[in-house]
Amino acid sequence: MSLHGIVSGQKITQEQTAAExxxxxDVDTISVAYHxxxxxxxxxxxxxxxxxxxxLGPSGCGKTTIxxxxxxxxxxxxxxxxxxxxxxxxxxxxxxPEKRNIGMVFQDFALFPHLTIFDNIAFGIRHLSKKDxxxxxxxLLSLIxxxxxGARYPHELSGGQQQRIALxxxxxxxxxxxxxxEPFSSMDTExxxxxxxxxxxxxxxxxxxxxxxTHDQNEAFAMADNIGVINKGQLLxxxxxxxxxxxxxxxxxxxxxxxxxxxxxxMLEDKQIKTNIAVFEAHHLPxxxxxxxxxxxxxxxxxxxxxDCSPRKAKILSRVFRGANNMYTLEMEDGTQLLSLVHSxxxxxxxxxxxxxxxxxxxxxxxxx
Amino acid sequence: xxxxxxxAIPEKDSSSAFQFSLPKLDRWxxxxxxxxxxxxLPVLVVASFLFQPFNENWTHLYENLLExxxxxxxxxxxxVSVGVLSMGITTAWLTSMCEFPLRRFFSWALLLPLAIPAYxxxxxxxxxxxxxxxxxxxxxxxxxxxxxxxxxPEVRSMGGAILMLSLVLYPYVYMLARAAFLEQSVxxxxxxxxxxxxxxxSFHRVALPLARPAIVTGLSLALMETxxxxxxxxxxxxxxxxxxxxxxxxxVFDEGTAAQLAALLLSFVFIxxxxxxxxxxxxxxxxxxxxxxxxxxxxxxxxxAWLVFFACLMPLLLGFIIPALQLxxxxxxxxxxxxxxxxFTLVWNSVSLAAMxxxxxxxxxxxxxxxxxxxxxxxxxxxVNIAAMGYAVPGTVIAVGVMVPFAWIDNTVxxxxxxxxxxxxxxxxxxTLFALLFAYTVRFxxxxxQAIDAGLGKIKPTMDDAGRSLGLTxxxxxxxxxxxxxxxTVLTALLLVFVDVLKELPATxxxxxxxxxxxxxxxxxxxxxxxxxxxxAPALMIVLVGIVPVILLSKAISHARAGxxx
Numbered sequence: 001m002s003l004h005g006i007v008s009g010q011k012i013t014q015e016q017t018a019a020e021x022x023x024x025x026d027v028d029t030i031s032v033a034y035h036x037x038x039x040x041x042x043x044x045x046x047x048x049x050x051x052x053x054x055x056l057g058p059s060g061c062g063k064t065t066i067x068x069x070x071x072x073x074x075x076x077x078x079x080x081x082x083x084x085x086x087x088x089x090x091x092x093x094x095x096x097p098e099k100r101n102i103g104m105v106f107q108d109f110a111l112f113p114h115l116t117i118f119d120n121i122a123f124g125i126r127h128l129s130k131k132d133x134x135x136x137x138x139x140l141l142s143l144i145x146x147x148x149x150g151a152r153y154p155h156e157l158s159g160g161q162q163q164r165i166a167l168x169x170x171x172x173x174x175x176x177x178x179x180x181x182e183p184f185s186s187m188d189t190e191x192x193x194x195x196x197x198x199x200x201x202x203x204x205x206x207x208x209x210x211x212x213x214t215h216d217q218n219e220a221f222a223m224a225d226n227i228g229v230i231n232k233g234q235l236l237x238x239x240x241x242x243x244x245x246x247x248x249x250x251x252x253x254x255x256x257x258x259x260x261x262x263x264x265x266x267m268l269e270d271k272q273i274k275t276n277i278a279v280f281e282a283h284h285l286p287x288x289x290x291x292x293x294x295x296x297x298x299x300x301x302x303x304x305x306x307x308d309c310s311p312r313k314a315k316i317l318s319r320v321f322r323g324a325n326n327m328y329t330l331e332m333e334d335g336t337q338l339l340s341l342v343h344s345x346x347x348x349x350x351x352x353x354x355x356x357x358x359x360x361x362x363x364x365x366x367x368x369x
Numbered sequence: 370x371x372x373x374x375x376x377a378i379p380e381k382d383s384s385s386a387f388q389f390s391l392p393k394l395d396r397w398x399x400x401x402x403x404x405x406x407x408x409x410l411p412v413l414v415v416a417s418f419l420f421q422p423f424n425e426n427w428t429h430l431y432e433n434l435l436e437x438x439x440x441x442x443x444x445x446x447x448x449v450s451v452g453v454l455s456m457g458i459t460t461a462w463l464t465s466m467c468e469f470p471l472r473r474f475f476s477w478a479l480l481l482p483l484a485i486p487a488y489x490x491x492x493x494x495x496x497x498x499x500x501x502x503x504x505x506x507x508x509x510x511x512x513x514x515x516x517x518x519x520x521x522p523e524v525r526s527m528g529g530a531i532l533m534l535s536l537v538l539y540p541y542v543y544m545l546a547r548a549a550f551l552e553q554s555v556x557x558x559x560x561x562x563x564x565x566x567x568x569x570x571s572f573h574r575v576a577l578p579l580a581r582p583a584i585v586t587g588l589s590l591a592l593m594e595t596x597x598x599x600x601x602x603x604x605x606x607x608x609x610x611x612x613x614x615x616x617x618x619x620x621v622f623d624e625g626t627a628a629q630l631a632a633l634l635l636s637f638v639f640i641x642x643x644x645x646x647x648x649x650x651x652x653x654x655x656x657x658x659x660x661x662x663x664x665x666x667x668x669x670x671x672x673x674a675w676l677v678f679f680a681c682l683m684p685l686l687l688g689f690i691i692p693a694l695q696l697x698x699x700x701x702x703x704x705x706x707x708x709x710x711x712x713f714t715l716v717w718n719s720v721s722l723a724a725m726x727x728x729x730x731x732x733x734x735x736x737x738x739x740x741x742x743x744x745x746x747x748x749x750x751x752x753v754n755i756a757a758m759g760y761a762v763p764g765t766v767i768a769v770g771v772m773v774p775f776a777w778i779d780n781t782v783x784x785x786x787x788x789x790x791x792x793x794x795x796x797x798x799x800x801t802l803f804a805l806l807f808a809y810t811v812r813f814x815x816x817x818x819q820a821i822d823a824g825l826g827k828i829k830p831t832m833d834d835a836g837r838s839l840g841l842t843x844x845x846x847x848x849x850x851x852x853x854x855x856x857x858t859v860l861t862a863l864l865l866v867f868v869d870v871l872k873e874l875p876a877t878x879x880x881x882x883x884x885x886x887x888x889x890x891x892x893x894x895x896x897x898x899x900x901x902x903x904x905x906a907p908a909l910m911i912v913l914v915g916i917v918p919v920i921l922l923s924k925a926i927s928h929a930r931a932g933x934x935x
Contacts, residue, residue: 073834097837098845104838110831114853124839173839 021048023085024209025070025177030079030089032065032233039065042079043235045228047177050207052200054224056214058256062233063213067179070211071104072097084176103170103178107185109162111154117141117165118150124173140168143202160191167199171206178203178210184219196222217241217257229253245300246362247284254298254364259327262296263336264368273297273365276334282363294368301327303360304340310355314338316348330354397843398749401740404733405752408811411770412762415635418628426617426626435633437608442637444527445534445602445609446592452535453591456684457542458584462572463681465550468666469674475681476547477920482688483540484915486872488600489892489908491524491533493692495604496699496901498524525605534595536688541594542587549583550576568667586819589645590760596638597763599875600893610634611765611875618879624773631766638761693912699905707906716910719887722802723870726809727817730866731859733810734817738825739847742833753818760815764808764876771808772880775799805880812876813869817862824858825851868915 025047032040040062047053055063068074070081072088072095080090083102088095103124111120121137128136141147144164154162163183170178183199184192200223203210212223220227221241228238229252237249248254251262265275267289273280275297289295314330317337323344330338340356348354423431463469464476482490498504498521505521508514523529561571577584599611610630617627669677700707737753759767775798786794798804828851836846852859874889881890888907895904 071834071838073837096842097834098840098842100838102838104834106831106835108829108831110829110835112832112835112850112854114856123836126840169835169839179838 023047024049024051024083025211026082027066027070028080028082030066030069030076030081032062032069032074033077038233040069040233043230043233044079045226045235045238047209047211047226049209050204051226052203052210052212052224054212054214054220054227055230056217056220056227056256057230059215061230063215063230064181065233066230067181067211067213070177071102071179072100101173101176103173103175105163105166105170105178105180105183107182109154109166109186111162111166111169113154115153116150117146117152117154117157120154120165121169121172123169136172137168140172143171143205144168159187160195163187163195164198167202171202171208176209178208180210180212182214183212184214185216192216192219193222199223229256231256246364248298248364251296251366254366258300259339260298260300261337261339262366263299263338265295265297265365267291267293267295273363276336277332277338278358280360280363282365285365286367289365289367296366296368298364298366299338299358301339301341303358304330304338305357305359306340306342306346306354307357308355310357312356312358313353314340314356316350316352316354319348319350328354330356397740397744398746401737401744401749402752404737405756408733408756408759408814410774411767411808411811412635412758413770414774415628415631415766415770418625419632419636421625421629423629424623424626426621426623427629430613430617430626430630434608434613438610438613441527441602441607441609442596445531445607446595448527448531449534449538449591449595450588452531453539453542454584454588456535456539457587457591458546458577460539460681460684461543461546461550462576463677465547466568466572466576466666467669467677469669469677469681471678471681472666475685478685478689479543479681480540480919481685481916482537483544483868484912484919485537485689485692486600486874486889486911487534487537487594487598488604488874488896489696489904489911490537490688490692491530491601491604492892492896492901492904492908493695494529494533495524497691497695498522527605527607530601530605530607533601534591534598536684538591538594539684539688541590542584545583545587546580549580585645589641592641593638593761593763596634596641597765597875599763599765599878604896610637611763614765614769615875615878618769624769628769628773631763631769634763635766638763638766642758642761693909696905696909696912699902700909703902703905707903712906715886715888715891715907716914718885719871719889719911720914722805722809722887723867726806726813726870727863727866729806729810730814731817731821731862733814734821734862735847735852735859738818738821739851741822742825742830743843757815757818759811759813760819762812764812764873765879767808767812768876768879771804771811772799775804800880800882802882802885805877805882808876808880809866809870809873812873813866816865816869820858820862820865821855824855824862828854864919868919871911871914 023046027043027045029042029044030040031038031042043066045053055066057063065074069076069089070083075091075094076089077091080087082088083100087093088100112123115123118137118141121140122133125133125136137150138147141150144167146161146164146168149157149161149165154165157165166183167178167180180199184195187195196219212220214220225240226238227241227244229236229244231252237244237253239247244253244257248257254260254262263275263277265273265280268274268279269291271282271285273282273295280297314332317329317331319329320327321344325344326342326346326348328340328342328348330340332338338356340354342348342354460475460479464472464479496502500516500521508519508521509516512519558571558575561575562568566574597611598609599615602609603612603615610633614627614630614634617623617630621627733756737756741749741753762770776796779794779796779799782797783794786792832850832854833846836850837843841849872889874893877887877890878893881887888911891907892904892911895901895907
């Protein structure tokens with residue numbers, strides 16, 4: 001199968017009707033606590049066969065704990081985890097990890113240094129016959145493009161290669177679900193997205209259900225079908241990347257995903273919002289916003305379009321060159337600061353006036369607490 | 370131990386002090402705690418004697434001897450500290466960071482003195498440097514001196530004892546410091562050089578502080594050996610705690626006072642133990658990088674190379690080559706009378722005893738070390754720490770602590786059996802090999818726990834998780850992942866215990882079954898009878914058997930760099 005076929009095949013999976021989909025993982029309002037310290041509270045989400053989910057959040061938000069609870073390394077204090085229609089964790093029962101048929105890829109890969117690559121991958125399929133074992137390992141080695149590396153030892157391989165071996169080892173026993181804990185964080189930045197894409201292709205090819213834990217949104221976008229944003233032990237939003245960016249349901253998600261600036265506004269009649277720079281019309285409004293109440297409006301850099309002819313001018317405070325484009329920090333007359341992503345050819349110096357147009361496709365508004 | 374992220378070292382989390390929630394009654398918890406209690410039994414028994422009434426023997430001891438015991442022990446410890454630190458650190462740094470003639474040879478040969486027990490080196494130097502020994506005889510013959518015409522340093526003195534102990538105990542510091550130096554990432558040293566430090570300054574300001582926990586551990590081991598020493602101080606006539614305990618036990622037949630003296634020695638050791646734990650806590654190990662490149666050693670040339678060469682040669686020469694040659698000479702001159710069937714029985718006794726003790730201690734250490742990793746509760750960690758206390762406790766103390774309760778059990782059983790069935794069971798436990806093996810296990814368990822703990826600490830916790838996620842049970846993880854990765858470590862632990870048991874003298878003297886002799890006991894008896902030459906053969910055997918594990922051990926540590934195969 002060509003790689004393109006695999007990638008486009010994923011679209012079909014998403015569009016399948018609910019009846020055709022086979023639920024693999026169902027995390028039902030779980031809480032995890034260490035002693036009296038509540039680390040995860042009331043988290044729910046589910047994954048269907050072949051879906052790739054991602055838990056995204058800042059460090060210490062509890063995302064790894066959720067992953068470890070799914071793997072069976074941490075007991076849950078409330079709620080339940082169901083894997084292939086069997087309850088594997090609830091408040092009084094924790095099925096040991098070795099019985100869950102779950103694969104795991106670790107941040108430091110955790111390849112066994114005393115075993116060859118072949119034996120590492122074969123570790124989870126000890127029960128197979130010699131021939132089947134060999135066949136499966138070789139199949140996986142070719143899947144990850146490391147056919148000739150079976151006899152080597154982990155320390156002889158580069159980080160990216162070790163990473164793929166770790167994935168192959170996790171895939172070898174054909175797990176129902178594979179869990180990946182910050183699998184790319186020890187890689188070079190340039191490598192990360194490329195690897196994330198490669199891993200996605202492999203997972204989609206094998207139709208493996210997977211969960212990735214990361215703090216890097218680009219990694220999440222590159223790999224996952226659905227992304228859950230976690231903060232302080234709570235799942236704030238479970239959505240596709242596009243929704244998270246354009247329709248964040250909370251200020252934390254709006255702030256955490258992508259770049260942007262919140263500007264103060266006040267509710268007028270007819271869904272009109274008055275701000276210092278303009279009056280906007282909102283399509284969706286949070287429930288608790290009444291006329292006259294204070295709100296925050298999210299302005300993304302891609303909402304501010306550069307147009308030399310525009311009468312609206314802003315002063316350039318700083319500029320970050322990013323190759324294809326420039327990220328400008330702008331200041332309006334009243335002191336409001338905005339970000340704008342501008343094509344690289346429009347090269348303006350700091351201190352210059354820049355003509356801008358505001359184009360909101362999705363105006364995101366939050367009640368100002 | 371050296372990976373601060375994973376092993377939950379209990380002392381660290383001060384926030385939950387006294388949060389001693391009752392552990393669940395599962396297999397691991399129960400077995401670990403009962404083993405720990407069993408291992409702590411001798412120490413607890415001895416300590417309990419502090420709360421027993423003191424009799425007139427104690428009063429005599431207190432008024433006449435105790436001051437000597439205390440001051441002699443302190444002077445001995447101070448002297449040995451200076452000796453082992455200077456020799457151990459210097460040689461460790463030179464062999465790991467400098468290139469000079471025979472460096473590879475020295476890097477393992479410097480461990481050889483470990484094969485010679487302090488009392489044996491004391492016998493050899495006494496034999497050589499005594500008035501009637503070859504050195505003084507040669508001096509008198511050459512210069513025509515009479516007995517009172519010249520001054521010659523007295524070997525059998527405090528200074529002599531310090532020198533003897535330092536010469537055979539420095540390998541503890543050498544071994545651990547060298548391993549620490551090799552484990553340090555070269556990056557930090559190079560960073561230090563780029564920040565304007567000379568090689569020596571880098572050593573002083575970066576390498577040494579990083580290696581401090583290892584060095585302190587080595588020193589504490591050496592000092593505990595010093596406190597535990599009986600053979601040397603007894604032979605040199607220096608009154609210390611251990612000789613006092615023996616005197617009270619065998620000459621005064623006062624078990625209670627012997628145990629009380631042992632308890633006092635124990636409190637001495639305890640201070641040392643606390644010091645060690647404290648410094649360990651202060652200086653945590655940090656692997657500064659996971660990327661290891663091989664060390665490029667400083668090439669020594671000219672007079673510097675010779676200086677370095679001699680700095681490494683002297684400890685080896687004095688601590689091993691000369692005494693070993695002396696033993697060889699004695700063995701050859703006395704071989705005809707000494708080496709007979711009875712001698713081979715001695716060898717067999719010693720080797721089998723040491724092997725059994727090593728297996729017993731290492732199996733328990735594996736169980737405890739892994740249990741601690743598995744159940745990261747305070748109760749478990751405390752239990753393991755208590756079980757590991759034995760290394761600090763002198764053999765004399767443990768012997769007393771085992772003999773007293775075992776004798777009590779024997780007497781009780783015997784009395785009950787006689788009363789009920791009119792059968793005398795005699796000595797079931799005390800005076801058996803089982804009692805001796807138990808004492809050895811208690812004494813040397815910590816040696817193996819330390820090695821195993823260090824080995825386990827190097828295995829990242831994700832390895833366990835990976836194993837579990839690939840279908841292994843907790844015990845399977847120990848068997849299929851930890852044990853193979855730690856092959857070197859387990860071997861090291863086995864050998865360390867083996868050598869230690871082989872050399873052990875005081876506990877064996879007190880506890881051996883009637884008519885059961887080991888090499889160490891024989892050497893001691895011969896030396897005590899002023900038949901030093903006859904002590905040569907058994908002593909040489911101890912040294913020879915001790916050499917093999919030392920060589921294997923040296924291989925293990927030179928491969929101990931993380932990232933490579935263990």
